[in-house]
Amino acid sequence: xxxxxxxxxxxxxxxxxxxxxxxxxxxxxxxxxxxxxxxxxxxxxxxxxxxxxxxxxxxxxxxxxxxxxxxxxxxxxxxxxxxxxxxxxxxxxxxxxxxxxxxxxxxxxxxxxxxxxxxxxxxxxxxxxxxxxxxxxxxxxxxxxxxxxxxxxxxxxxxxxxxxxxxxxxxxxxxxxxxxxxxxxxxxxxxxxxxx
Amino acid sequence: xxxxxxxxxxxxxxxxxxxxxxxxxxxxxxxxxxxxxxxxxxxxxxxxxxxxxxxxxxxxxxxxxxxxxxxxxxxxxxxxxxxxxxxxxxxxxxxxxxxxxxxxxxxxxxxxxxxxxx
Numbered sequence: 001x002x003x004x005x006x007x008x009x010x011x012x013x014x015x016x017x018x019x020x021x022x023x024x025x026x027x028x029x030x031x032x033x034x035x036x037x038x039x040x041x042x043x044x045x046x047x048x049x050x051x052x053x054x055x056x057x058x059x060x061x062x063x064x065x066x067x068x069x070x071x072x073x074x075x076x077x078x079x080x081x082x083x084x085x086x087x088x089x090x091x092x093x094x095x096x097x098x099x100x101x102x103x104x105x106x107x108x109x110x111x112x113x114x115x116x117x118x119x120x121x122x123x124x125x126x127x128x129x130x131x132x133x134x135x136x137x138x139x140x141x142x143x144x145x146x147x148x149x150x151x152x153x154x155x156x157x158x159x160x161x162x163x164x165x166x167x168x169x170x171x172x173x174x175x176x177x178x179x180x181x182x183x184x185x186x187x188x189x190x191x192x193x194x195x196x
Numbered sequence: 197x198x199x200x201x202x203x204x205x206x207x208x209x210x211x212x213x214x215x216x217x218x219x220x221x222x223x224x225x226x227x228x229x230x231x232x233x234x235x236x237x238x239x240x241x242x243x244x245x246x247x248x249x250x251x252x253x254x255x256x257x258x259x260x261x262x263x264x265x266x267x268x269x270x271x272x273x274x275x276x277x278x279x280x281x282x283x284x285x286x287x288x289x290x291x292x293x294x295x296x297x298x299x300x301x302x303x304x305x306x307x308x309x310x311x312x313x314x
Contacts, residue, residue: 011268023268027275034282042286059226066222076216077257082210084204117200180257187249190222191242 001133007166011066022174027179033185040192043127051128051168053194056121058112062194065108072101077151082174083169088161091172095154098179102147109140132193139189142182149175214256221249 005017013020044050053059079094116129118121123133152167153175160168223244255261263269290300 013265015265015267019265020267023271027271029283030275030279032281034279038285039283041283042289043292045286059229063222063226067219070215070218070222073253073257074211075217077211078208081208084199085201177258180253183257184250184253188246188254190244191225191229195225196235196239196242 002142007164007170016170018170018174022177026177027182033135033138036131036138037188037192040131040135043131046109047127051126053128053196056116056129057133057194058115059194061112062190063107065105066190068101068105068108069183072098072105073180075101075103076176076179080169083161083172088158091161092154092158095150095172099150099154100146102150104145106140106147109136109143135189139182139185142185144180146175146182147161150179210256217252218249221245221252223224225249 003017007016008192009016014164071152075094079091079098082088082090082094116133121129140172153172157171160171226285228241228245231241233236233241260272
């Protein structure tokens, strides 16, 4: 059975299913992370004292990881632009770079976690650490999801470029929107958890 | 993003400029955290920089600046509205004094004075 409106727009919404679906998903993601940011504010204003992020986290490492994630967002949007130009080889280069940068982000984050665990800075040892672990780990899960999807589109999924090019471009656009959202969340997480 | 090669190449130039702005924004965020301005102003400065960087990502990388679909714009408008409701929850919680014993501190103060008098 052919699924309708994978490329062409639905007459009622004016959008294809992929685009409408990803924006609705991102809206639900905003509420998910919004709930955690709201909890952070509540915990912080209710706390008798709140540690400076720098007491527990490594600012240079966090800054480096921010640059890595922004870099991956740039390569992601360049991968999409390459597809629009019909250049599959460039798409593969940029998408591969996106995946590698995402893996680098996770490796650096894992090192940070290792440092925390060795210093006994566990979620059960304070409100700041509890919200830090919750928010960064949830964000990390999103990175893992992004690596899986982007890795598929870079590898086996890219064969669709030769058979259903418009549908493939739609998929990359949706994956890109998701990836930029993950970057967007980190842009707020970094100052909130590391600098304030 | 529309399809012509010329337009896509123009977009690529914009992406690279935005990338530069985001890199500068990240450096400014870190430098601003070392300013001796107090916690409240520090939070405001950090959030303004984060909002600027976030707006660049949403406007150019997510192409929201070119988005004309009413379905997407309405979805986002609703999302932003409920996001503000979520952010108001801590304020509403702090403003809720139902059940807080307001007379207790005064009663304790009188008691301690009485104890001092003895």
